[in-house]
Amino acid sequence: MPYVDELRRQLLVAAEAGDEDTRVIAERLTAALEPAARLTLLDTLSAAADEITRDLAPGSVEVRLRGRQTDFIVTSPDFDDVNEGGHPTSPTHQGDVAEGQGALAAQLRADAEEGGTSRITLRMPDRLKPLVEEAARAEGLSVNAWLVRAVANSLDTGRRRPESRPRQVGRGYTGWVR
Structure with a gap:
């Protein structure tokens, strides 16, 4: 997801203001944070799709994850x-x-x-x-x-x-x- 990559990049840019130890810690934290951020974003997208589906019924919106790509499948x-x-x-x-x-x-x-x-x-x-x-x-x-x-x-x-x-x-x- 490009959004998670952007979050990671922003955190590393913020860590540039610190010393070398701060940058190393920031890199470790962003590596560990990446899967959790992806899961949180996917949960958010799924909740949004569920809410849209309730308003669109009998149509539906599905969120599908293929590798790192998120797709929306809309059925009218x-x-x-x-x-x-x-x-x-x-x-x-x-x-x-x-x-x-x-x-x-x-x-x-x-x-x-x-x-x-x-x-x-x-x-x-x-x-x-x-x-x-x-x-x-x-x-x-x-x-x-x-x-x-x-x-x-x-x-x-x-x-x-x-x-x-x-x-x-x-x-x-x-x-x-x-």
Whole structure:
């Protein structure tokens, strides 16, 4: 990070005012201080990205560290597939019922503008995670934005799919096992 290098340089310049022992101590301190300063800056950038993500939801901002380079990955909410009336411009996914999409898109748009979000922790099976990541990538969304959309679609009563097979009564067991 160039900021840490600049901090180190400034500390060494300040130490130039002292004697040789002061300069040697300053060099040792800056060498030891460098990893802590990098970590502190990364923590600060991560906290800022989290705060921006809360305001940008369902979009997101991620901070990625590659060697000494810090990158920001910004994923905007994708409303390009929704027209002014709130209806999709692209075909619906197989099995989806088209009714209710306008209300869902309008609600997602309103939530994104208001910025109100809540943080949860989601644990999913290891075999499911790559499938979710691939589905999000295929739609050009972050995993978070894809999950928000999937949950919203699932909860939107107008989009719920009818049961494809009748429930089988009397085939299950409920209770405690010792």
